[in-house]
Amino acid sequence: MADKILTIWLLVVFVQIAANYLEFTGYYDKFPHLVGSTSSLIFLYGPLLYFYVKTSISPQARFRPGYLFHFIPFLLYNALLLPFYLLKSSEKLIYYNEVIKGDSSAILSLALICKTxxxxxxxxxxxxxxxxxxxxxxxxxxxxxxxxxxxxxxxxGSLFILSLVVLAATTMKLGMEITLETESYIFAAASIWVFALGYYGLKQTPIFTSIPSKVETPGVEKPKIRYEKNRLTEADAIRYEDLLIDYMEKEKPFLQHKVTLQEVASALQIPTHHLSQVLNDKINQNFFDFINSYRIKTLKGKLNDPANKHLTILGIALDSGFNSKASFNRVFKKHTGHTPSEYLKMNK
Structure with a gap:
């Protein structure tokens, strides 16, 4: 679903940029029926981006009737321009150059600000x-x-900065002339942004193949509804905590690069939401910090082992369960307050 929304959004932006290219090159005079046909598309940018992110970060995102409210500005703007759309080609060019492009209409000026x-x-x-x-x-x-x-x-973040530039340019445009060169820079930046979005967006792997939903953990008997609604008892929380610590010490699942909460819960035959509750309430850590604290502890032990002196700290980090140099450096700094190189110097 996220990829489909992304594709629609990229097509919308492409049409918008193509239309501006026609305007810059003067081709509107040859195709007057296209004049102003894409001016309302900018009202779709925000909703489509929102729906793309929503479907990317939510495992069960579905389109709801309430989402149609996001398209009301798009529909209202088109209703405002409906008399313009019905004009003949020659009349469109005159109206576009004198009113829309010249921003002589107060209503259209307000609509322009709303779009931006x-x-x-x-x-x-x-x-x-x-x-x-x-x-x-x-x-x-x-x-x-x-x-x-x-x-x-x-x-x-980069699009936000670009939109502020466009907002500033629009504000200036209401009071003075904006050169074609200035606008071409804006749309050149927008084009580069679209390429980046398409590349990274279509390259993004699915996130929720491993994130558990609110159904039971695979391999674990589904608890009764009564038990599911009640909070975890103190006795069960202590027992689950002991099981978890014992499992971590003996089986060392943290040595796997991509271990998940669902996998640990399945191994312990504990409902996923209860294991998450134990981590939050008893250990005061989320799963990410909990697993990486064991990795840091293991790494420090291996650094102090003379048998590992021939290994680099990155090699030891990868052997301790970290997946990459970037993630290791970030986690190490968070847990120790020092970079790996600073830590080595301090403990030389």
Whole structure:
């Protein structure tokens, strides 16, 4: 679903950029029936981005009738321009050059501002969703490198900056002339952004093949509804904590690069949501920090072993369960307060 929405959004942006190219090159005079036909598409940018992120970070995202409200500005703007759409080709060119392009209409000027403000508002909304997602995946994964959507967070931030530039240009355009060169820079940046979005978006692997939904953990008998609704008892929480610590010490699942909460819960035959509750309430850590604390502890032990002096710290880190140099450096700094090189110097 996310890829389908992304494809639709890329097509919408492509049509918008292509239409601006026709305007820049003067081809509107040869195809006057196309004049203004894509001016409302910018109202789709925000909703489509929102739906893309929503379906990317939610395992059971479905389209709901309430989502149609996101398209009301798009429909209202087209209703506003309906008399223009019904004009003859020659009349369209005159009206476009004198009214729409000249922004002599107060209503169209207000619509122009609304178009420009809509996207930044949605971008802030999407950024909040991505922040929440980044915290959520740490409940289920020991390595979040390919599931945290950092690339999308970066692109959303860059698009926000670009939208502010467009907003500033639009504000200036209402009071003075904006050169063709200035607008071409904006659309060149937008084109590069679209390429980046398409590349990383279609390259993104599915996130939720391993994140458990609210159904029972595979291999574990589904608990009764009464038990599912009640919070975990203190006695069960202590017993589950002991089982978890014993499992970590003996089986060392943290040595696997991509161990998940669901896999550990299945091995212990504990409902996933109860294991998550034990981690939060008894151990005061999410799954990501819990697993990586064992990896750091193992790494420190191996660093102090003279038999490992011929190994690099990265080699020992990978052998301790870390998946990459970037994730290792980030986690190590978080748990120790020092970079790996600083730690080695301090403990030489």
């Amino acid at each position: 403000i809509t996207l930044p508002v949605y971008l802030i909304w999407v950024f909040i969703l991505l922040r929440a997602h980044q915290r959520e995946v740490q409940k289920y994964f020991s390595d979040t490198e390919n599931v945290d959507l950092k690339w999308l967070k970066f692109l959303v």
